[in-house]
Amino acid sequence: MKLLVTGGAGFVGATVTRLLLDAGHEVIVVDDLSRNDASQIPAGADLIELRVQDIAQVLTPGAGIDAVLHFAGLIAAGESMVHPEWHWDNNTRASLALLDAMRVAEVDKLVFSSTAAVYGEPTELPLVETSPTDPVNTYGDTKLAIDRAITTFCRAFPFGATSLRYFNVAGAHDCGDGRMIGERHDPETHLIPLALDAALGRRDKFSLFGDDYPTPDGTCVRDYIHITDLARAHLLALDAIQPGEHKIYNLGNGIGFSNLQVVQAIREVTGLPFEVEHAPRRPGDPATLFASSELAQRELGWTAEKPDIVDIVRDAWRFHQLQDPT
Numbered sequence: 001m002k003l004l005v006t007g008g009a010g011f012v013g014a015t016v017t018r019l020l021l022d023a024g025h026e027v028i029v030v031d032d033l034s035r036n037d038a039s040q041i042p043a044g045a046d047l048i049e050l051r052v053q054d055i056a057q058v059l060t061p062g063a064g065i066d067a068v069l070h071f072a073g074l075i076a077a078g079e080s081m082v083h084p085e086w087h088w089d090n091n092t093r094a095s096l097a098l099l100d101a102m103r104v105a106e107v108d109k110l111v112f113s114s115t116a117a118v119y120g121e122p123t124e125l126p127l128v129e130t131s132p133t134d135p136v137n138t139y140g141d142t143k144l145a146i147d148r149a150i151t152t153f154c155r156a157f158p159f160g161a162t163s164l165r166y167f168n169v170a171g172a173h174d175c176g177d178g179r180m181i182g183e184r185h186d187p188e189t190h191l192i193p194l195a196l197d198a199a200l201g202r203r204d205k206f207s208l209f210g211d212d213y214p215t216p217d218g219t220c221v222r223d224y225i226h227i228t229d230l231a232r233a234h235l236l237a238l239d240a241i242q243p244g245e246h247k248i249y250n251l252g253n254g255i256g257f258s259n260l261q262v263v264q265a266i267r268e269v270t271g272l273p274f275e276v277e278h279a280p281r282r283p284g285d286p287a288t289l290f291a292s293s294e295l296a297q298r299e300l301g302w303t304a305e306k307p308d309i310v311d312i313v314r315d316a317w318r319f320h321q322l323q324d325p326t
Contacts, residue, residue: 002026003238004065004107006052006098007072008045009036012113012166015173015181015231016069018042023235028065030055031072040181052094056101067109067238070098073142076189077117078282080138091142092149099153109241110150110161111234116223116250116289118144118165125256126292129165129248136286151246160241167223167252167291169230171312172319181227182319191259192313195266196320198274206274208259210281215288219259223252223290226306226315236300249300252291253307265313 003020007013008029020027027045030052031038041047048058052072059065073091074080080087095112102110117140118133135141150161170192172182183193198206211218233251240247257265263276296302306312 001066002028002064004028004030004059004068005045006030006055006068006070007113008047009033009038009041010071011040011181011183011185011227012169012230013069013071014040014042015227016071016234017045018173018175018181019231019235021045028058030058035074035185037184040184042175053089053097055098056104059098059101059105059107061105063105065105065107067111067241068098068102068107069111069234069238070095071113073113075139076187077137077139077285078189080142081283084138087138087142091139092145095146096149099149103153103157103159108157108159108243109238110159111237111241112146112150112161112163114147114163114165114248115140115143116165116167116252116291118147119289121286122289125288126254126290127250128292129250129295137283147248154244154246158243160243161246162237162241163246163248164233164237165248165250166230167225167250167289169227170224171226171228171306171315173228173231174315180319180322182316184323191262192266192316193320195263195274196270196317199266199270199272200320204275205277206263207277207279208263209279210285211278212281213287215258217258217260220285221256221258221288221290223254223256224262224309224312225252225304226312229304229306233296233300233302236302240300247299249296250291250293251296251302252293253304254290254292255307256288256290257309262309262313265309269310269313269317
């Protein structure tokens with residue numbers, strides 16, 4: 001198939017692009033490179049540097065696109081509380097432009113990168129796809145709005161879609177040719193790469209936000225999923241799309257690890273000490289999030305092959321050591 005991947009220069013988008021190319025698909029990456037660079041886009045994919053808000057310039061009736069995988073958008077929950085306007089523009093407005101361009105171009109298959117942030121503070125654990133959605137940050141609000149828009153498009157048009165609600169994606173993907181794809185966000189906000197930077201001395205210390213949550217050790221509990229496991233699910237979801245259906249699946253390990261447990265895994269893997277500073281909670285951070293992925297296992301045939309946090313950290317560490325310290 002000829003596939004359009006938005007945000008294909010990012011951590012998840014680049015990894016999925018690699019697997020799509022390995023599966024024999026033709027891939028066009030659309031990315032404005034505002035928060036990523038082109039270095040992680042796999043060889044063999046064509047890059048169009050463009051904002052998704054302007055996607056109609058390339059997603060046209062004559063472009064021959066068979067399906068879209070949509071990863072582009074802002075992902076920092078804390079930032080979304082300070083600059084909600086950025087997230088409504090780059091997440092929701094851009095996605096509505098994409099949906100409309102797909103309608104005009106008669107492209108009828110979409111895989112959407114959604115998030116566990118749509119659930120907010122959980123009323124039940126593990127979270128399932130029918131759990132109440134009540135985001136506690138603007139990031140989750142924007143993603144939930146897109147999920148709802150996709151549902152209406154699937155009702156109104158001959159359109160099929162799958163939303164994959166990620167939990168904490170981490171690790172690094174081994175491309176098998178000496179290259180790895182890992183986390184290189186700018187700015188970086190995720191726990192594992194920030195702590196690895198501290199272990200390598202690229203940061204003076206590592207800040208742990210909140211130690212007074214109602215959890216066993218007082219720090220947030222999250223469900224970590226290996227990037228390669230996550231990426232494989234997108235290919236399965238693409239193959240399973242049916243016209244008129246919008247399917248939603250959680251992707252996680254079903255296991256919660258606290259921030260302190262992750263820090264301990266990083267110390268174990270690296271063998272390096274680093275200073276941990278306890279900082280106040282960030283607005284919009286739920287105390288505990290972890291998922292049941294039973295539906296994805298049952299309907300897509302997906303399983304997490306690397307569920308252990310030490311294995312996830314070890315792959316992230318391998319990637320991190322390869323990066324230019326500047």
